[in-house]
Amino acid sequence: MNDPNMPNPTVPGKDSPARSRRHYPRGGSNSILWISTASLLAVAVLSWMLIPRSPGDVSSAKSKLLLYCAAGMRYPMQELINEYQEAYDVEISPLYQGSNTLLAQIDVTKKGDLYLAADDSYIRLAREKGLAAESIPLALMKPVIVVHKDNKSIQGLDDLLDPANRVCLGNPEAAAIGKKTRKLLTKSGHWEKLNANVTKRGVFKPTVNEVAVDVKLKAVQAGIIWDATVGQYPELRQISCPELDSGEATIQICVLKGSTNPPAALAFARFISARDRGLQTFSKKGFRVLEGDIWQQRPEITFFAGSVNRRAIEPVIKRFEEREGVTVNTVYNGCGILTSQMRTLQKNKGKGFPDSYMACDVYYLKTVQDLFEEGTHISDTDIVMVVQQGNPKKILQLSDLKRPGIRIALGHPEQCTIGILSRRLLESTNVYETIKQNQNIVTETASSALLIPNITTGAADVVLAYRTDTLAEQSKLDVIPITSDLAKAIQPYSIARSSRFKRLNERLFDTISLSRKQFEQAGFNWRLDMSSSTPGTPGSTPRP
Numbered sequence: 395m396n397d398p399n400m401p402n403p404t405v406p407g408k409d410s411p412a413r414s415r416r417h418y419p420r421g422g423s424n425s426i427l428w429i430s431t432a433s434l435l436a437v438a439v440l441s442w443m444l445i446p447r448s449p450g451d452v453s454s455a456k457s458k459l460l461l462y463c464a465a466g467m468r469y470p471m472q473e474l475i476n477e478y479q480e481a482y483d484v485e486i487s488p489l490y491q492g493s494n495t496l497l498a499q500i501d502v503t504k505k506g507d508l509y510l511a512a513d514d515s516y517i518r519l520a521r522e523k524g525l526a527a528e529s530i531p532l533a534l535m536k537p538v539i540v541v542h543k544d545n546k547s548i549q550g551l552d553d554l555l556d557p558a559n560r561v562c563l564g565n566p567e568a569a570a571i572g573k574k575t576r577k578l579l580t581k582s583g584h585w586e587k588l589n590a591n592v593t594k595r596g597v598f599k600p601t602v603n604e605v606a607v608d609v610k611l612k613a614v615q616a617g618i619i620w621d622a623t624v625g626q627y628p629e630l631r632q633i634s635c636p637e638l639d640s641g642e643a644t645i646q647i648c649v650l651k652g653s654t655n656p657p658a659a660l661a662f663a664r665f666i667s668a669r670d671r672g673l674q675t676f677s678k679k680g681f682r683v684l685e686g687d688i689w690q691q692r693p694e695i696t697f698f699a700g701s702v703n704r705r706a707i708e709p710v711i712k713r714f715e716e717r718e719g720v721t722v723n724t725v726y727n728g729c730g731i732l733t734s735q736m737r738t739l740q741k742n743k744g745k746g747f748p749d750s751y752m753a754c755d756v757y758y759l760k761t762v763q764d765l766f767e768e769g770t771h772i773s774d775t776d777i778v779m780v781v782q783q784g785n786p787k788k789i790l791q792l793s794d795l796k797r798p799g800i801r802i803a804l805g806h807p808e809q810c811t812i813g814i815l816s817r818r819l820l821e822s823t824n825v826y827e828t829i830k831q832n833q834n835i836v837t838e839t840a841s842s843a844l845l846i847p848n849i850t851t852g853a854a855d856v857v858l859a860y861r862t863d864t865l866a867e868q869s870k871l872d873v874i875p876i877t878s879d880l881a882k883a884i885q886p887y888s889i890a891r892s893s894r895f896k897r898l899n900e901r902l903f904d905t906i907s908l909s910r911k912q913f914e915q916a917g918f919n920w921r922l923d924m925s926s927s928t929p930g931t932p933g934s935t936p937r938p
Contacts, residue, residue, distance in 0.1 A: 456483050456484065456485055457483070457484045457485070457655055457658040458484075458485045458486075458487070458655075459484060459485070459486045459487070459507040459508060459655070459658060459659055459662060460487050460489070460505065460506040460507050460508075461475075461486055461487065461488045461489065461506075461507065461508045461509075461510065461662075462489050462491075462496040462497075462499065462500060462506055462508065462509045462510065463488050463489065463490050463496075463510045464490075464491075464492065464493045464496065464510055464511055464512035464570060464602075464645075465490045465491060465492060465569070465601035465602060465603045465604075466512050466570075466571070466601070466602040466603060466619075466620055466622070466623050467510055467512065467645065468488075468490045468603060469626050469679055470672075470675045470676050470678075470679045470681070471488065471510065471666075472488065473675055474665070474666060474671075474672050474675055475488060478662060478665055482661075482691075484658060484662065486662065490601075491568075491600070491601065492564070492565065492568035492569035492570065492572075492600050492601050492602075493511045493512045493513060493516045493569065493570040493573075494516065494567060494568050494569065494570065494573065495568045495569075495600060496509065496511070497509070497511070497516050497519060497520055497525075500520065500525055500650060500652075501523055501525060503652075504525070504652045505652050506650050506652055506653070507649065507650055507652075507653040507654070507655065507658075507659040508647060508648070508649060508650065508653070508659050508662065508663060509525075509526065509647070509648050509650055510532075510645070510646075510647040510648075510666075511570065511645070511646060511647075511648075512535075512569075512570035512571065512602070512620065512643060512645060513570040513573070513574060513643040513644070513645075514529075514531070514643065514644040514645075514646050515570075515573075515643075516570060517529050517646045517648050520648065520650075521648075524651065525650055525651055525652070526648040526649070526650060526651065527648065527649045527650065527651050527653075527656070528648060528649045528660065528663070528901055528904065529646045529647065529648035529649075530646060530647055530648070530663055530664075530666075530667040530897055530901075531644050531645070531646050531667075531684050532644075532645045532646065532647060532666065532667055532672070532673065532676060532681075532683065532684060532686075533622065533644075533645045533673070533676050533681040533682055533683045533684060534642055534643070534644055534645070534681075534682045534684065535620040535621050535622040535623075535642070535643055535645065535681060535682065536620070536621050536638065536639060536641055536642045536643065537571060537574055537575055537578065537618050537619070537620060537621075537638040537641050538618070538619065538620070538621045538624065538632040538633060538634050538635075538638060539551065539554065539616055539617075539618055539632065539633040539634075539635060539638070540605075540606065540609050540616065540617050540618065540619050540624055540630050540631070540632050540633070541609060541615065541616045541617075541630070541631055541633065542609060542610065542612055542629060542630065542631070543629055543630060543631040545615060545616070545631070547559075547615075548615060548616050548633070549633065550633060550635055551579075551584060551635045551637055551638075553616070554588055554591070554616055554618075555584065555587045555588055555591060556591075557591055557594070557595060559591075559615040559616060560595050560596050560597075560613075560614045560615050561588070561591060561592050561595075561596040561614055561615065561616050561617060562592070562596055562597050562598075562599060562605045562608040562609060562613070562614040562616075562617040563575055563588075563592050563596070563597075563598055563599070563605065563617065563618055564598070564599055564600075564601070564602055564605055564618070564619075565598040565599060565600050568600040568601070569599070569600060569601055569602055570602075570643065571602045571605070571618065571619055571620055572598070574641050574643060575618050575638075575641075576589075577641070578637060578638055578640065578641045579637060579638075582637040584637060596614060597613075597614065602619050602620055602623050603623065605617040605618070605619050606619050606623055606624075606626070606627050606630065607627075609627075609630060610627050610629045610630060618638070620643075621634075621680070622679070622680045622681040622682070623680075624680065625679060625680020625681075626679055626680065644684075645681070647663050647666055647667065648663075649663060656717050657716075657717065657718065657719035658719075660717070660718050660719060661691065661719055664687065664689065664693070664897075664898070665689060667686045667687065667897060668686050668687055668688060668689035669683075669685065669686035669687065669688060670688055670689050671689040672686075673686045685896065685897075686897060687894060687895045687896065687897045687898055688894045688895070692719060692720060692721065693720045693721070693895055693898060694720070694721040694722075694723060695720065695721070695722055695723070695749040695750070695893075695895050695898060695899060695902075696722075696723045696724075696725065696746055696747070696748045696749050697711070697722050697723065697724045697725070697748060697749065697750050697751075697752070697902070698724075698725050698727075698732045698735075698736070698748040698750075698751045698752075699724060699725070699726050699751070699752045700726070700727075700728070700729045700732065700752065700753050700754030700755075700758070700810075700811055700842075700885070701726050701727060701728060701754065701810065701841045701842050701843045702754045702775060702811070702812070702842050702843075702860050702862060702863065702883065702885070703726075703752050703754065703885055704726045704843070705862060705865075705916040705917075706773070706862075706909070706912050706913040706915075706916035706918055707724075707752065707906070708724075709912060710905055710906055710909045710912055711724055711902075713905065714901075714902055714905045717905075718898070718901070720898065722902070723746075725748070727810075727840075727841060728754075728805070728806070728809045728810025728811070728813070728840050728841040728842070729753050729754050729755070729757075729758035729810060729811040730758065730806070730807075730808050730809040730810050730811070730813070730814070731809050731810070731840060731841075732751070732758075733758055733761050733762050736748065736751075736762055736765060737762070740765065747890065747892065748890055749889065749890050749893040749894075749895055749898075749899050750887065750888065750889045750890060750893070750899040750902060750903075751766060751887075751888055751890070752772065752885060752886070752887045752888075752906075753769075753811065753885065753886055753888075754810070754811035754812065754842065754860075754883055754885060755811045755815060755883040755884055755885065756769065756771075756884050756886050757811060757814060757815065758811050758814075759886050759888055765890060765891060765892070766888040766889065766890055766891060767888050767889050767890075767891060768888065769886030769887060769888035770886060770887055770888070770903070770922070771884050771885070771886050771921045771922065772885050772886065772887050772906060772907075772913070772920075772921060772922055773884075773885045773913050773918035773919060773920055773921055773922070774882055774883060774884045774885065774918065774919045774921055775860045775861050775862045775882070775883055775885075775917065775918050775919065776860070776861045776875065776876070776881055776882055776919075777812070777815060777816065777819065777858055777859070777860060777861075777876060777880075777881040777882060777883060778858070778859065778860075778861050778864070778873050778874060778875055778876060778881070779792070779795075779856055779857070779858060779873075779874040779876060780845075780846065780849055780856065780857050780858075780859050780864055780871050780872070780873055780874070781849065781855065781856050781871065781872050781874065782849055782852070782855070782870075782871060782872070783869070783870055783871055783872055784872065785872050785874070786855075787800060787855045787856070789855070789856050789874065790874065791874075792819075792820065792823050792825050792876060793823070793825060795820075795825055795829050795834065795856065796825055796828040796829055796832065796834075798832050798834075799834075800829075800834050800855050800856065801834065801836045801853075801854045801855045801856070802829060802834045802835050802836065802854060802855070802856055802857070802858075803835075803836060803837045803838075803839065803845055803848040803849075803853070803854035803856075803857040804816050804817070804835055804837075804838050804839075804845075804857070804858055805838065805839055805840075805841070805842055805845060805858070806838040806839060806840055807838070809840040809841070810839070810840060810841050810842055811842070811883060812842040812845065812858065812859065812860060812883070813838060813839075815880070815883055816858040818880060819858070819876070819878060819880045819881055820858075822878070822880055823878070836853070836854055837853070837854065842859060842860055842863055843863065845857045845858075845859040845863065846859055846863050846864060846866075846867055846871070849867075849870070849871050850867055850870050850871065860883060861873065861917055862916055862917035862918055864917075865916070865917050884921065885918070887903055887906060889903075907922055910922070
């Protein structure tokens with residue numbers, strides 16, 4: 395398969411002729427031999443440089459990935475593996491077994507790159523065991539009773555309890571379908587009798603495909619498999635029942651912590667979960683697929699971030715880019731300017747609209763909420779008064795700002811969050827009108843990052859700034875706390891409704907959510923594990 399993202403090596407030109415002058419180095423070696431050896435070495439180096447590199451890998455000519463794959467996904471996955479290997483210089487070795495059997499192998503070996511489980515409960519277990527890193531949901535499926543299409547005698551669950559019928563089930567200790575069946579029918583009160591019937595006259599199989607094959611060959615009268623698996627066997631007919639309908643499972647693929655090449659593993663996971671690549675194959679095989687990103691070998695996303703976030707977020711973005719093998723075009727500015735740009739881009743349908751946005755405060759996310767999903771609170775920072783070291787003007791509280799001659803620098807209320815929050819704070823304490831009348835405000839900056847220099851250069855006597863912005867110049871200034879509930883900015887993260895890379899931006903959020911230490915070192919208070927604007931995280935709910 396041809397792909398526009400694949401490297402296209404060019405043919406090197408001919409080397410220039412070697413000089414004919416004789417030269418005999420020490421030891422009496424012939425110059426022709428020396429020149430020939432050097433030429434061969436040069437050709438070898440050049441050839442190595444021209445070898446196409448696999449996604450996310452610059453260290454070797456060919457990436458090798460080990461994939462642990464639930465047996466029920468064998469048919470779509472093998473097709474996708476062949477397609478991917480043909481398009482990219484990657485060798486993928488799949489191992490097909492029941493989800494539980496695979497998880498046990500991963501736990502013992504601590505090796506491998508990817509794990510595709512038939513039920514997200516196994517991904518949670520892998521994460522609890524410290525084996526799983528990033529995960530991406532692919533599709534939904536549920537357990538159903540299955541019979542050969544010629545079988546008209548079995549109509550429902552009660553028929554599977556009849557000793558006259560031989561039944562095949564997935565082994566609960568090996569296959570996800572077996573574990574799910576046992577859980578659901580234990581709850582409904584059917585498991586004990588069904589288990590006894592299968593143990594005595596039927597059979598337990600280690601994979602869902604083996605259950606389907608037994609029913610297909612009429613070795614048994616019925617079985618329980620995933621509805622998605624039924625579509626891969628035209629000889630079978632499915633029967634839904636209320637006791638099994640509630641057992642919907644989410645198929646997920648995750649990158650393992652033992653992966654030796656996470657960028658290559660993530661690139662393949664993105665391919666599998668792309669709505670215009672892997673998910674199309676899953677859909678054709680009968681799976682109910684979830685929303686996916688578009689496929690690009692090295693995606694580029696745009697991230698708008700209020701200036702206050704820069705100190706904490708910059709190293710997080712760099713780490714994310716390196717691990718995912720992607721590019722994040724990050725734009726830092728005052729949130730008033732950023733949201734104004736968003737409206738212009740939306741109106742003109744221009745390129746560059748952000749895929750995600752981390753505002754300085756919830757105020758500016760609300761102004762563009764129609765363009766973004768509900769935000770999740772990440773952190774907060776205090777708004778403080780900042781004065782020159784030693785506090786020569788003896789400014790101790792907000793009311794002191796009303797004194798004639800006090801030079802004040804504020805953020806611009808229409809260009810940055812600190813500006814609108816400062817105005818709201820000063821108005822609530824009846825300070826704003828007085829300082830405006832006294833002409834105490836000497837400047838209004840477009841960004842919070844521009845406030846502190848007014849103190850260090852002596853251009854102002856006091857500024858209202860974020861505490862986080864004071865850390866770099868602590869030795870040159872004094873910080874005065876403000877006692878008010880309004881003296882706080884809360885930073886939310888949200889994904890654009892129009893983004894073509896929602897899953898990728900969810901993983902960016904996940905990376906941010908693991909960066910508490912980075913934020914606290916930058917002076918923020920961590921809020922993510924406290925009450926936030928909405929329960930859960932941007933990546934917590936699968937999208938059908």
